[in-house]
Amino acid sequence: MPGRRASEEKRREDILRAAFAVAARERLGGVTARAVAAEAKVSPGLVFFYFESIDRLLVELLEWLLAQTIIATDLGTRLADVADPAARIMLAIRRDVEWLPRQRERVELFFDYWVLGTRHPAIRRMIRHGLDRYRDGFEPLAATLVASDPDRYAGVTAKGLASVAASFVEGCALQIVMDPAQFDAERSMATLSALVRAPAGVA
Amino acid sequence: MPGRRASEEKRREDILRAAFAVAARERLGGVTARAVAAEAKVSPGLVFFYFESIDRLLVELLEWLLAQTIIATDLGTRLADVADPAARIMLAIRRDVEWLPRQRERVELFFDYWVLGTRHPAIRRMIRHGLDRYRDGFEPLAATLVASDPDRYAGVTAKGLASVAASFVEGCALQIVMDPAQFDAERSMATLSALVRAPAGVA
DNA sequence: CTCGTTATTGATTGCGCGATCAATAACCCC
DNA sequence: GGGGTTATTGATCGCGCAATCAATAACGAG
Numbered sequence: 001m002p003g004r005r006a007s008e009e010k011r012r013e014d015i016l017r018a019a020f021a022v023a024a025r026e027r028l029g030g031v032t033a034r035a036v037a038a039e040a041k042v043s044p045g046l047v048f049f050y051f052e053s054i055d056r057l058l059v060e061l062l063e064w065l066l067a068q069t070i071i072a073t074d075l076g077t078r079l080a081d082v083a084d085p086a087a088r089i090m091l092a093i094r095r096d097v098e099w100l101p102r103q104r105e106r107v108e109l110f111f112d113y114w115v116l117g118t119r120h121p122a123i124r125r126m127i128r129h130g131l132d133r134y135r136d137g138f139e140p141l142a143a144t145l146v147a148s149d150p151d152r153y154a155g156v157t158a159k160g161l162a163s164v165a166a167s168f169v170e171g172c173a174l175q176i177v178m179d180p181a182q183f184d185a186e187r188s189m190a191t192l193s194a195l196v197r198a199p200a201g202v203a
Numbered sequence: 204m205p206g207r208r209a210s211e212e213k214r215r216e217d218i219l220r221a222a223f224a225v226a227a228r229e230r231l232g233g234v235t236a237r238a239v240a241a242e243a244k245v246s247p248g249l250v251f252f253y254f255e256s257i258d259r260l261l262v263e264l265l266e267w268l269l270a271q272t273i274i275a276t277d278l279g280t281r282l283a284d285v286a287d288p289a290a291r292i293m294l295a296i297r298r299d300v301e302w303l304p305r306q307r308e309r310v311e312l313f314f315d316y317w318v319l320g321t322r323h324p325a326i327r328r329m330i331r332h333g334l335d336r337y338r339d340g341f342e343p344l345a346a347t348l349v350a351s352d353p354d355r356y357a358g359v360t361a362k363g364l365a366s367v368a369a370s371f372v373e374g375c376a377l378q379i380v381m382d383p384a385q386f387d388a389e390r391s392m393a394t395l396s397a398l399v400r401a402p403a404g405v406a
Numbered sequence: 407c408t409c410g411t412t413a414t415t416g417a418t419t420g421c422g423c424g425a426t427c428a429a430t431a432a433c434c435c436c
Numbered sequence: 437g438g439g440g441t442t443a444t445t446g447a448t449c450g451c452g453c454a455a456t457c458a459a460t461a462a463c464g465a466g
Contacts, residue, residue, distance in 0.1 A: 002430045002444040011443085027322060033424065043445045048425065055424095108321055115318045118311055118380065119230065128382050153397065160387075160394030163378075167391065170377045171370030178317065179331050184363075188370065191363030194356065195399050205414040205460045214413085236454065246415045251455065258454095 012050050015040050019061050024105045028112035031058065059122055062113050066130050069106065085145040089165065090193055092141055096169050097185050100176045108177050131166070138162035168192070215253050218243050222264050227308045231315035234261065262325055265316050269333050272309065288348040292368065293396055295344055299372050300388050303379045310376055334369070341365035371395070 018040035023031050033054055037044040051057040082088040100107055110127075117124035142161035146153045175183045221243035226234050236257055240247040254260040285291040303310055313330075320327035345364035349356045378386045 002432075002442095002446090029322075032422080034422085044424090045426080045446070046444060049443075053424075111314075111321075112318055114377070114381065115314055118314070119232075124381070128385075131378065131381060132385070155397035156394050157390070160390045161398070163387070163391050164371070164394050164398070167374030167378060168367070168371050169374065171372065171374030174317075174373045174377070175334065175366075175370060177321065178327070178334060182331075182335070184366070187360070187363045188366050191359050191367050194358030195364070195367070205412095205416095205462075235452080237452085247454090248416070248456085249414060252413075256454075 011042070011046070015042070015047060015050055015057075016061060016064055019057055020064070023061065023109055023112075027108065028058070028116060031061075055120075058116070059126070062123060062126055065106070065109065065113075066126065079141075085141070085148040086196070089138065089141040089145055089161075090189070090196075092138065093165055093169060093192070094185075094189050097172050097189065100169075100173050101180055101183075101185070104177060104180065107173055111174075111177060131170075135162050135166035138165045214245070214249070218245070218250060218253055218260075219264060219267055222260055223267070226264065226312055226315075230311065231261070231319065234264075258323075261316075261319070262329070265326060265329055268309070268312065268316075269329065282344075288344070288351040289399070292341065292344040292348055292364075293392070293399075295341065296368055296372060296395070297388075297392050300375050300392065303372075303376050304383055304386075304388070307380060307383065310380055314376075314380065334373075338365050338369035341368045 015036060019031055019036045022035050022039050026035070031054070033044045033047045036057070037047050040047075047054075047057065051060065079088055079092055082091055113123060114127055117127040139158050139162040142156075142165070143158035146156055146158055146161065172183070172185070172188065176185075218239060222234055222239045225238045225242050229238070234257070236247045236250045239260070240250050243250075250257075250260065254263065282291055282295055285294055316326060317330055320330040342361050342365040345359075345368070346361035349359050349361055349364065375386070375388070375391065379388075
């Protein structure tokens with residue numbers, strides 16, 4: 001029945017949360033006005049009252065998701081406790097790789113958005129920005145590492161190392177989402193450490 | 204006008220090629236019966252005559268694509284000419300990373316399929332299999348490398364190394380598709396080589 | 407030349423989607 | 437408690453899609 005119920009931000013957030021619930025369950029393709037409305041227990045029309053279009057809703061959902069996830073990544077930062085620069089960056093990588101399987105729904109959603117972004121300029125920009133931020137997060141760690149032993153890391157730049165680290169983690173994400181059983185995070189981490197001859201990042 | 208024209212495999216292939224043309228231009232979402240039919244200059248109905256459903260068409264297109272691409276990867280195999288095992292695997296990685304930007308359409312298509320695969324079991328299996336094959340392609344190279352200097356590569360297994368190499372290349376693919384201008388393949392390769400202290404794979 | 411076969415057509419059906427909007431019920435203020 | 441405001445509804449429109457199918461034109465066989 002029509003009429004005022006909740007107002008302003010409350011409903012917006014309800015609907016966004018509902019959209020996330022639907023997306024987590026049925027992926028981006030399942031996020032339709034009707035499905036979101038049903039999940040939020042409102043009428044389809046209300047979705048368009050708060051978000052002018054489904055497109056707009058998707059953009060705002062991605063914003064919400066990015067904000068949330070970056071915070072989550074910053075949590076548990078005891079990286080500073082690790083003295084050895086090599087061990088520190090390995091730990092950072094390990095932490096991220098181990099985080100992936102636990103947040104598989106979310107990672108899958110990111111890939112959905114990633115693909116959507118290849119055609120949707122606004123989303124593309126947001127994803128780019130997200131990836132850039134992720135990569136840049138490695139840069140201070142990489143810089144410290146390179147500075148700590150210039151001979152060993154001759155030819156390695158902080159930017160280059162950050163980029164390689166990001167590529168590696170993102171590649172792991174791909175494999176994990178597609179076939180979690182097949183992917184052996186421990187083996188990959190051990191291999192990486194042995195390759196680079198650095199501590200494996202086990203705290 | 205109805206009637207017999209070409210028959211059997213000819214039309215099937217026409218339609219598959221048309222589907223690929225459409226997909227390359229407009230991505231998987233653009234592959235509709237109408238669009239493919241228009242591209243192949245036949246009527247929409249004919250698409251269903253040869254492929255029972257659009258789903259089926261997409262599966263066969265992926266098969267076609269995988270077959271083609273694996274062949275393409277095998278081409279130019281002068282890897283055997285490179286004596287040093289480390290240089291050889293680095294060259295393999297470099298070759299793939301440099302291939303990515305040139306075949307961006309195709310890579311984007313793979314990602315479309317990848318997303319589709321997260322909900323479509325048959326496609327998921329095919330993509331998994333493709334990724335496995337890709338990873339396994341590194342394994343002989345990795346095995347030779349490890350065997351060539353067991354001390355240096357203590358703790359590195361062929362499987363682990365192959366997996367790491369695949370993750371890295373796949374991560375590069377992600378970044379390249381999203382932001383080709385930003386991604387510096389040369390820098391990444393140089394960093395990787397310096398990290399592993401192996402020749403950079405420039406022939 | 408004819409007749410059966412078959413590849414091909416295009417109109418059609420049904421569906422789910424995004425989006426719109428007039429009607430309406432809940433709320434606030436005076 | 438009445439009237440203006442606004443959040444909310446649900447029926448509705450138009451669209452593009454996958455899929456169906458009766459009609460039909462091209463062909464081969466005899």
